[in-house]
Structures are given as C-alpha cells and as structure tokens.
Amino acid sequence: MLKNIEGGKGSVFYRAHSYHTKVPVEGVIQLIEHYTDPGDVVLDPFCGSGQTGVAALLTGRHAVISDISPGAVHIARGYTGRVNPDHFGQAASGLLEQLEPLEEFLYRTPDGLVEYAVWSDVYQCSTCGREILFWEAAVDHEAGAVNRTLSCPIGHGPFKKTELRWMRSEPVQRNIRVEGQQARLVQPVEGAVKDQLGDRTSVPYWYPTAAWEPWREMWRAQHKVQRIVTSADFFTSRNLHALSALWDAIGQIDDDSIRAGLRFVFTASVNRASRRYQWHPRRPTNVLSSTMYFASLNYEFNVFSLFRRKLATITEMYRRTWEAPGTCEVHLGSAEKLTWAEDGCVDYVFTDPPFGSNIYYSDSSFLWEAWLGEQTDVAAETVVNRRLTPEMGGTTLDDYEKEMSRAMGEINRVLRPGAWASLQFHNSDDAVWSSIQSAIDSAGFRVEAAVVMDKGQASFKGLRHEDKGERVANFDLVMHLAAGSLSISNAQRREADRAEIEVELMDYVARQPPSRCTTPWLHSQVMRHLLAEGASPTGWSFAAVESLCAEILERRDKSWHLPKSSR
Numbered sequence: 001m002l003k004n005i006e007g008g009k010g011s012v013f014y015r016a017h018s019y020h021t022k023v024p025v026e027g028v029i030q031l032i033e034h035y036t037d038p039g040d041v042v043l044d045p046f047c048g049s050g051q052t053g054v055a056a057l058l059t060g061r062h063a064v065i066s067d068i069s070p071g072a073v074h075i076a077r078g079y080t081g082r083v084n085p086d087h088f089g090q091a092a093s094g095l096l097e098q099l100e101p102l103e104e105f106l107y108r109t110p111d112g113l114v115e116y117a118v119w120s121d122v123y124q125c126s127t128c129g130r131e132i133l134f135w136e137a138a139v140d141h142e143a144g145a146v147n148r149t150l151s152c153p154i155g156h157g158p159f160k161k162t163e164l165r166w167m168r169s170e171p172v173q174r175n176i177r178v179e180g181q182q183a184r185l186v187q188p189v190e191g192a193v194k195d196q197l198g199d200r201t202s203v204p205y206w207y208p209t210a211a212w213e214p215w216r217e218m219w220r221a222q223h224k225v226q227r228i229v230t231s232a233d234f235f236t237s238r239n240l241h242a243l244s245a246l247w248d249a250i251g252q253i254d255d256d257s258i259r260a261g262l263r264f265v266f267t268a269s270v271n272r273a274s275r276r277y278q279w280h281p282r283r284p285t286n287v288l289s290s291t292m293y294f295a296s297l298n299y300e301f302n303v304f305s306l307f308r309r310k311l312a313t314i315t316e317m318y319r320r321t322w323e324a325p326g327t328c329e330v331h332l333g334s335a336e337k338l339t340w341a342e343d344g345c346v347d348y349v350f351t352d353p354p355f356g357s358n359i360y361y362s363d364s365s366f367l368w369e370a371w372l373g374e375q376t377d378v379a380a381e382t383v384v385n386r387r388l389t390p391e392m393g394g395t396t397l398d399d400y401e402k403e404m405s406r407a408m409g410e411i412n413r414v415l416r417p418g419a420w421a422s423l424q425f426h427n428s429d430d431a432v433w434s435s436i437q438s439a440i441d442s443a444g445f446r447v448e449a450a451v452v453m454d455k456g457q458a459s460f461k462g463l464r465h466e467d468k469g470e471r472v473a474n475f476d477l478v479m480h481l482a483a484g485s486l487s488i489s490n491a492q493r494r495e496a497d498r499a500e501i502e503v504e505l506m507d508y509v510a511r512q513p514p515s516r517c518t519t520p521w522l523h524s525q526v527m528r529h530l531l532a533e534g535a536s537p538t539g540w541s542f543a544a545v546e547s548l549c550a551e552i553l554e555r556r557d558k559s560w561h562l563p564k565s566s567r
Contacts, residue, residue, distance in 0.1 A: 004452040005030050005478060016310070016317045017075050017268040019049035020290065020364045023352050023424065027453050028055035031350050031478070035420050036061055038325070040347035043414060045335035045407060046382075050076025052350050053328035060325035064341060066333050068381065070374040071267075071365035073332045078264025078314075080328040083257050085318040091258045092265070092311050095249055096304065102245050103304045106238050111176050111185050114302055118173040118279045119236075121296040123164035125152035132164065134296045135172040144281040146297070161296065166225050169275075171300065200237045205244035207232055208370035217387050218292040218363035226294065231370035234274045234292075242303035243273060247371060265314050267368045269306040274367060277301070290359060292366065334380060335407035341414040349411050349421035352476070356400060356432040357384035382407065384432075401435035408443030412483050419483065421445065424453055426476040426524070428542030433527060437537065445481040450528045453478045477524055479531060496535045502552055504529045506562065514559035519546045522560060 007024025008014070014024055028051055032042055038060035044052035047065035053076055056063030063080070067073050107114040120135035130152050137150035150164075151157030171189040178185055200207075209230040212223060227233065232240055243266075250266060253259040271277075278295035331340050335353070354361065360383060362369075362376035369375045378385075379393020382403045388394035395403070411421055425436055440447060454475045508525050509517050523545040530537050553560040 004454060006454045009455065012313060012317045012320065013051065013054050013079070016314050017049065017078060017264065018271060019072070019075060020359050020361060021352060022049045023051045023453070024455055025051045025054045025058070027455070028052055028350055029059055031422055032056065032059055032061060032348065035348040035422070041345060043338075043341065043346040043349045043411070044351045045338060045349075045411065046351045046353040047076050047330070048072050048352065050079040050328075050330065053080040053330065054321070056328055057321055057324040057326040062326065063328040064331070064346070065328065066331035066335070066338070066340075068332070068334050069361055069365055069369075069376045070332060070372055071368040071376065072361070073330055074267065074368065074372055075264070076330045077260065078267075079317075080321070080330060081257060081260055081264075082322065083261040083318045085315055085322055087255070088258055088261050088318055089315050091253060091255070092262060092315070095246075095253070095262065096308065099245060099249060099304065102242065103302070106242055107302050107304070109174070109176055111187070112178040113176065113305075115175045115177045115184065115305055116302060117171040117175075117189060117300040119169045119275070119298050119300055120172045121161075121169050122167045123150070123159075123161065124167050125156050126159065126164055127156040128152060128154065130154065130156075131167065132159075133170075133172070134161075139281065139297070141281060146280060166222075169226075169294075169298075177305075200232060200240055203237070203241045203244055205241075205248045207240055207244040207247075208373065210366070210370040210375065212292075212366070215387055215392065216363050216366075217360040217385065218366075220293065222294065223292070228294075231367060234276065234367060236275065236300045239273050239300060239303050243270065243371075246303065246307065261314070261318065265307060265310050267371065268310040268314065269303065270367050270371060272299075272301055272306055273303050275300070290364065292363060335382065336403060336410060337406075338410045338414055341410075343413055344416045346414045347416060347419055349415060349419075350424070351411070351421075352424040353404065353407065354381070354383045355425060355427045356397065356429065356435070357386065358427065359383070360385075397431060397435055400432075401438055404436060404439035405442040408439050408445065412443045412445060415483050417483075421481040421483065423479045423481060424476045425479065428520075428523065430537045430539060430541040430544070433537035433540075437531075440479070440481060445483055447531045448480045448482050450477045450479045450531045452476075452524065475520075475524065477527060477531075494535050496530055496533075496537075496540060498548075500533075501526055501529065501540075501548070505549065506552065509553060509560055509562055514556075514561070517559045517561065519549065519560070522549055 005027045007027030009024060011025065014022060032055050036042060040061050042052060042056050042061050042063045044065040047053065047067045049072065050065055053063040053065045057080060065076055067076065120133055123132045123134065125132055132150055132152050134150060138147045140147060149158035149160055174187060174189050176185040209232050211230055212228055213219065235243065246266060250259060250262045253262065275294050275298050277299040279297040279299055362378045362381060365376060382400060383395060384397050384400045385394045415421060427433055452475050504525065505522055523542050526540055526545050527537060530540065549560050554563050
C-alpha cells in the first residue's frame with residue numbers, strides 16, 4: 001500500500017491554467033503507477049482541470065475523464081489535447097502580431113507600454129460628503145500596510161468601509177515597461193489619462209454578458225452597490241476591449257487544435273485580466289481565490305502581456321505532451337451516470353469530488369464559462385447549497401450524500417473485478433465525513449487505508465483563508481477503496497474511543513516535525529484512524545479535535561507539542 005503522497009505546485013502542468021481544486025499531477029502519477037500498468041484504463045468522473053488525464057498521458061495509460069462543468073471540460077481538454085508546439089507557437093506569433101496595433105492603442109503611454117494599472121475605490125464621507133480615495137486614506141506606503149479604517153481629507157473618521165457610500169473605482173498608479181530596458185517605470189495616473197479609458201460602448205467585438213444573479217452563492221451586496229450584474233462588469237472597459245478582440249481573432253483560426261489551444265491560453269489569462277486581483281504593497285498579484293470579491297485596491301493587467309506569459313508556459317507544456325505515450329478522452333456529463341463507460345471496463349479510478357459546501361464550482365467558473373458561452377447546470381452540481389431554494393435545485397447534506405452514493409455506485413459498476421479506486425477528500429465537518437462514508441458503504445466499497453496527499457503549499461480548498469483567523473490545509477486525505485465487499489454501515493459503526501484517539505495524537509506528535517502538528521494535520525490523523533478502525537466520525541469535527549488538543553497538548557505558535565510532563 002502506498003505511503004503518503006507528495007506533489008508540488010511548481011511544475012509546468014500546475015502553472016499552465018488555474019483551477020479551484022487542482023491536484024498536483026506528480027501525486028496522481030504516483031497513484032496511477034502503483035495501481036496500473038501501461039495501457040490500462042484510468043477513470044476520473046470528477047476530473048476538474050484534468051490532471052488525471054495528464055498523468056495518464058505521461059505514463060502511457062488511457063484516461064477517460066469527465067465533469068459536469070463546461071469550464072472544467074474546456075480546461076481538461078486544453079491540458080490533454082494533442083497540439084503541435086511548433087505550429088502552435090507560429091500561429092500565436094501571427095495572432096499577436098496582428099493585434100499589436102490594438103495593444104499600442106490601448107496600453108501605450110509616452111514612456112512605454114502599461115504592464116498594469118492599480119485601481120482604487122472612492123468613498124463618500126458620511127459626515128461632510130467629501131470624496132475619500134482609499135489609495136490615499138488607507139494605504140501606508142512607507143510601512144507597506146493597508147489600514148482597516150480611513151478618514152476623509154479634513155479629518156472626519158476613522159470609518160470602516162462598510163460605514164461609507166461607495167462611489168466609483170478609478171486608476172491611481174501605472175507600471176510601465178520601458179522598451180529596451182529591464183527596469184519598470186512606476187508613475188501616478190493623472191485625471192487626463194483616466195478620461196482616455198472610455199466605456200464599453202466603444203468595444204467593436206462581441207463579449208459575454210452572462211447574468212451575475214443575486215441567488216448565486218458567491219454573490220455579495222458589494223456586487224449590487226457596484227452594479228456588477230453581468231460578466232462584462234468584472235472587467236475594465238480597456239481590458240474588455242482587449243479580451244474581446246483577442247477572442248475574436250482566435251475564433252478565426254482554421255486549425256481546430258490550434259484554436260482550442262489558444263482559447264485555453266485565453267481562459268488561463270481571463271481571471272487575472274478581471275478586476276478580481278487584489279493589490280497590496282507587500283503582496284502584489286494576490287488573488288482572492290474562492291470568491292468573486294473586488295478588493296478596494298485591484299489590478300488592471302495588460303491583457304496581451306498576460307496572454308504572452310501564459311502562452312510561453314502552455315507552449316512548454318505542449319512540448320511535454322506532444323509525444324507522450326498515453327491517451328485521454330474527455331466527456332461532459334454527470335458522475336452519477338457514466339453513459340460512456342461499460343461495466344467492468346476500468347482498471348483504476350482516481351477522483352477528487354466536491355467536498356460538501358466548500359467550493360461552489362459554477363460560481364468559481366463563471367468568467368470562463370461566460371466566454372465559452374455555456375454554463376454549469378447549478379441544480380445538477382454535487383454540492384451543498386445554502387442559497388438556492390429547492391425549486392431552483394438547492395441541495396442539502398442528505399441530497400449530497402445521495403448524489404455521492406450514485407456516483408460511487410457508478411464507479412463500482414465500471415471497475416473491473418479486483419480493481420482499486422482512490423478517493424481524495426478533506427473536510428472540517430464531521431457530518432460531511434459521515435456522508436462520504438455512507439456513500440462509500442452504499443456503493444459496496446470498503447476503505448482499506450487512507451494516506452495524505454501533500455500538495456506542498458497552502459490552498460483554500462476545504463478551509464478558509466488563514467488571515468481570517470482559521471487554519472489552512474495544504475493537503476487532503478486519499479482513501480484507497482476495494483470493491484466487491486460491503487463494509488459496515490454508518491448505523492453499525494462503533495463510536496470512536498476517546499482514549500484511543502488521545503494515544504494516536506500523542507504518538508503522532510511525538511514522531512512528526514512541528515510543521516505537521518497543526519490542527520489540520522491532527523484532524524486528518526484522527527480521520528485516518530477512524531477510517532482504519534471502521535469507527536464513526538460523528539462528533540470529531542475540526543473544532544472537536546482542536547478542543548481535545550488543547551486538553552492534552554501544548555500549543556506554540558501554530559503547532560501542537562507534547563506537554564513537558566510527558567517527555
């Protein structure tokens with residue numbers, strides 16, 4: 001049985017295109033090579049960005065992967081498509097040469113081309129009515145800090161942003177690439193330059209106007225205040241002009257694989273080209289992942305510079321996959337009904353399903369899917385909704401369990417006798433763990449073991465951002481499932497023995513470095529123990545494990561240590 005699995009986020013495959021829940025391809029390769037031989041069939045019915053397909057390509061297996069999200073399927077096909085890197089590079093060079101006059105028109109200044117501009121919110125003082133520029137009122141440029149409160153130019157305040165009326169956002173600084181030099185020129189944006197940005201009525205190309213509705217899980221009151229009602233509102237007028245021209249030019253390329261590859265580069269650039277990237281004096285290019293939030297200070301990147309950078313990475317990736325020995329087919333469809341797979345035709349399954357209500361994939365994919373012209377059926381997603389009514393397809397935890405049970409049943413149906421499946425999962429809620437256990441049981445699987453998939457860097461997946469006071473996990477558990485023998489049901493599982501868990505935690509902390517003795521790591525260790533012992537996870541939430549740790553261990557900074565009396 002495999003031990004813990006490691007995979008970093010620095011490879012060309014990880015960097016090529018963003019996705020909400022990407023699994024490092026190196027980790028999937030370790031699993032595939034352990035459970036299969038070259039030529040075997042590997043299935044992933046919650047494929048997301050398609051890293052299982054990439055792993056199959058690189059190792060000489062045949063992958064059959066699918067997802068219910070058109071955005072995910074587009075990205076997975078972009079990752080696994082056969083694209084001649086030389087022809088791809090030539091077509092891309094011609095495309096950028098064709099659009100060079102537009103880049104000059106949109107981003108040229110007397111000193112060089114704008115690489116990015118910084119935009120700041122403007123608020124109205126609730127006392128005197130004067131305008132408050134966030135850039136001036138809240139940013140301590142010398143200390144490299146952004147204050148939580150701000151005051152108006154004549155001293156009224158301090159105020160929180162929520163106490164003030166938002167008026168508009170305007171550019172305050174630009175970073176210019178000076179031709180022939182490595183240096184960048186940083187200069188303030190003056191009023192005359194602001195007027196040149198124009199509005200979207202002057203954009204001569206098609207751009208998407210998919211509705212951003214208030215019923216969406218990621219919709220916030222901020223969107224109403226700032227009049228964000230369609231996908232177009234997520235972009236400045238200048239960047240919307242650049243993106244629409246680029247999309248139009250790509251659509252005119254005849255070669256299907258080249259056109260698909262360039263659209264893959266395009267969508268890899270879209271989120272950063274939007275207004276969703278936060279500016280911070282000490283953390284530039286900080287993306288607000290898993291939200292559709294606009295920070296009070298955000299970037300307006302040069303679309304063509306973004307495209308060129310992603311183009312270089314993706315061309316390098318296509319050089320790696322052009323002659324790879326494996327194959328991959330990508331389907332759009334639900335994991336609950338794998339109509340393209342016959343009984344017993346699959347040699348191994350690796351999948352990373354949604355974790356309850358941790359991520360709302362349709363909202364997170366909104367901008368990609370707006371440009372693609374096809375959006376996820378929200379009612380069909382295997383997630384727990386909080387906002388959607390039952391009539392709109394809202395899903396409870398019970399519904400999630402039933403949907404996961406059907407998906408696991410399909411996995412069991414298509415697996416050949418004696419084959420294995422690996423299910424990657426993480427959640428801080430014991431009720432969600434109970435649901436996934438029940439889904440595994442009902443499908444006729446038993447959990448033989450669970451190991452850690454260490455992704456190397458912190459991710460928002462499963463836990464909220466650490467800067468909001470909560471712990472961030474950079475790993476998931478991978479459960480190894482054997483088919484053909486029903487395990488015990490949740491109702492039959494014994495309650496976890498507290499004394500056993502105490503011993504397990506004390507032993508684990510004694511053997512591990514402090515970096516692996518944080519609350520997320522210890523919670524996962526408890527889950528591994530419960531899975532191995534066939535015990536119920538009920539009562540062992542993230543908070544419950546942390547409470548137990550506070551009783552039996554000592555906390556120093558973010559890590560737990562053995563108490564001095566036990567050494």
